[in-house]
Each structure stands twice: as structure tokens, then as C-alpha cells.
Amino acid sequence: MNDIALKIENVSKVFSKGTETIRAVDNANIIVNQGEMVTFLGPSGCGKTTTLRMVAGFELPTEGTITIQGQDMTNMPVNKRGIGFVFQNYALFPHMTIYNNIAYGLRTTKMDEKQINKKVLDALDLVGLKNAERRYPNELSGGEQQRVALARVIVMEPHLLLMDEPLSNLDVKLRIHMRTEIRKLQKKLGITCLYVTHDQAEALTVADRIVVMSRGKIEQVGTPLEIYSRPKTAFVADFIGQANIIKTIVEKDNGKTIEAILPGNVKIESPKVEITDKKFINGATASLVVRPENIIIKEKTIGLVQATVITSIFVGSHTEYELQLEPGQIIQASIDFQINSKIYQEGDEVSLIFDNKAALFLNE
Numbered sequence: 001m002n003d004i005a006l007k008i009e010n011v012s013k014v015f016s017k018g019t020e021t022i023r024a025v026d027n028a029n030i031i032v033n034q035g036e037m038v039t040f041l042g043p044s045g046c047g048k049t050t051t052l053r054m055v056a057g058f059e060l061p062t063e064g065t066i067t068i069q070g071q072d073m074t075n076m077p078v079n080k081r082g083i084g085f086v087f088q089n090y091a092l093f094p095h096m097t098i099y100n101n102i103a104y105g106l107r108t109t110k111m112d113e114k115q116i117n118k119k120v121l122d123a124l125d126l127v128g129l130k131n132a133e134r135r136y137p138n139e140l141s142g143g144e145q146q147r148v149a150l151a152r153v154i155v156m157e158p159h160l161l162l163m164d165e166p167l168s169n170l171d172v173k174l175r176i177h178m179r180t181e182i183r184k185l186q187k188k189l190g191i192t193c194l195y196v197t198h199d200q201a202e203a204l205t206v207a208d209r210i211v212v213m214s215r216g217k218i219e220q221v222g223t224p225l226e227i228y229s230r231p232k233t234a235f236v237a238d239f240i241g242q243a244n245i246i247k248t249i250v251e252k253d254n255g256k257t258i259e260a261i262l263p264g265n266v267k268i269e270s271p272k273v274e275i276t277d278k279k280f281i282n283g284a285t286a287s288l289v290v291r292p293e294n295i296i297i298k299e300k301t302i303g304l305v306q307a308t309v310i311t312s313i314f315v316g317s318h319t320e321y322e323l324q325l326e327p328g329q330i331i332q333a334s335i336d337f338q339i340n341s342k343i344y345q346e347g348d349e350v351s352l353i354f355d356n357k358a359a360l361f362l363n364e
């Protein structure tokens, strides 16, 4: 059995309108394993939907190949790919019962009604809508309709399930509930799934791995933990969670860590995000990523990084600070609340310690 469900190799998509050309997807490479849930995350227009549409066969790549279950599918028609889709507007047939909505696809195959009946009832059970079979779509809530849309796809037993912002029409509470439900179901069925969202939290909670895209390019592919703790670029660092990017002057690059000078002439030694051949020469600037939760604020102390508190917002579990390092550089810090912890106020002169193990030098 092949462990690879999908291979996207050197795939680009260029749209041309008159003299204008848009590189919607630019040389994408992704390998998805059997049973894996891979989310695509990135700002509007970065090429997420176009990537999915090429996998589905609604769009042909301008360059590159798409292989599904070991078979080259680059130019295969949509209905020959064994793929299921769930989109944002899940468009159930309004005049059909839930049962018939789910049975519809199976009836286009030559399956007998008895088998269809079993599959439909099993699928309804799976999505937790056992007793809804006789109802019509408008008699269900948005979340229930979305679950029917899921059941309708699952009964067809696709090799690959593609979901494009499947929850964006639902309210926040339901979205949070449904993302956990989808994840549970996907694991239970062991189905390989590509899932597009622009909601960070959704991408982090449902994914085995995340693909972060920006302007048609894949910036990074990794587990949620890798993406969060070892972002490869400033874009990824800032897009997933919050990140302060601080310019430092390199003193020594030993391949794994860099010693550099922070504003205020304070030395720090932190890991490089990737061990690469690229070496920073002494005196070069290097970007240090420090998350707001990896900063300690202290009374003003000589020898540490100095800062002025610009804003201080107490939100119960923690305090959010904006701090001015030197003219032009403002950073964010998030300090957990403890019973004796001091809350600094606007205008206070303070000193900062960056957790040097959690901070990270980028390659760029």
C-alpha cells in the first residue's frame, strides 16, 4: 500500500486577462500522506482555493503534475478522480429530504437501494443526525446542514476529501464545535483531507500539518507546533500567532546559534531557525523573532534591554503591553498574571529579558 495519498509537484497556475497575468499558485510542492489532514492557511488571494481546485480537477495547472494514489491525475476529469468536496455554500437540494440528499450520489452509481439505505443511515449516524432523515434542509440549523453536506460526501467514500472554508458561514460558537467534530470524524474514517481556512485557530486545531501560503507561494509546511515554534520566515512568524521581529547586529554565527547585539547593546545568543549553509557575517543585521509570551518585564536595570511602556492592558489572566524599545521599534509583550505580579503603567521605564531559548533567528 502506498503511503502517499497526494503529490503536488512543481505546480503553478497562471491566469491571464488581457495583458494582465496573475501567478495564483507559484511552483507548489506538497506531499500528503494517507489519512493525513492538511490545512491551507494564508491571507485572501494567496492561492488556497486555486490549489484545491487543481487537485479537484476544476482547474488545470499551467505547469507541474498532480498525482493521487500513485496515479497521474493532472489532466483527469473531475469525476474520475475519486474526490469529495465540501465548500462554504454547501447547497443541499432544498426539495429533497435529508435522506435523499445523501442518497443522491450513490443512486448515480448502480448500487441497489438496500445497500444505499445502509450507507445513508450509517453516514447520518456518523455525523450525529440519526433522526433527521425525513426532514428537509430548511428544517435544519446551519451546522446540521453542514453535517449533511459532509455525510453526502462521505457516503461516496472518496480517496481524498477537499474542504474549502467549510465553516465560514456558521457563527463562531458553532464553528468551534464543528471543527472538532470534523477532525474527530476525519480521524475515525482515516480519510485524507485538504482543508482550506483563513482562520488561524481552525488551521492549528484540525491539522496534522499546515501549509502556509503567501502570494501564490508556499512559505512553510509543518506540524502546528513546528509552524508556531520554528517559523521559517517573518511572514509565517507574524501570520501564525503574534511575533515581534527585532533587528539585531550579528557578532558570531556558529551555524546553529547566533550571538548578536540587541538594541541597548545587550548580547543575546539564540538558535537559528534552520541549519543552513547560509552564514551571517559579523556586523550583518539578523531578524530575531520573539513571541510576546517569551518576554519578562522588570524594574529598570542596567545591562538589560531598556524600554518604555506605551500601553498596558490588564485582561485578567495576563497583561498585554506595548513597549517602545528605541525610536521606531514597538514590541508587544504578554505577561501572565500572578498574585504578586506588578502591573506596569503607561510611561514606566522598564527593562526586558527575552527568553533566548524561545527566541529564534530567521534565515532571511
Ligand SMILES: Nc1ncnc2c1ncn2[C@@H]1O[C@H](COP(=O)(O)OP(=O)(O)OP(=O)(O)O)[C@@H](O)[C@H]1O
Binding pocket: 015, 016, 017, 022, 023, 024, 042, 043, 044, 045, 046, 047, 048, 049, 050, 051, 198
Ligand atoms: N478564474 C480566475 N481568473 C483570474 N484570476 C483568478 C481566478 N481565480 C483566482 N484568481 C486570482 O488568483 C489569486 C488566488 O486566488 P484564490 O481564490 O486561490 O485565493 P484564496 O487564497 O482562496 O483567497 P480567499 O481566502 O479570499 O478565498 C487571486 O489573486 C485571484 O484574484
Ligand SMILES: [Mg+2]
Binding pocket: 048, 049, 050
Ligand atoms: Mg478561497
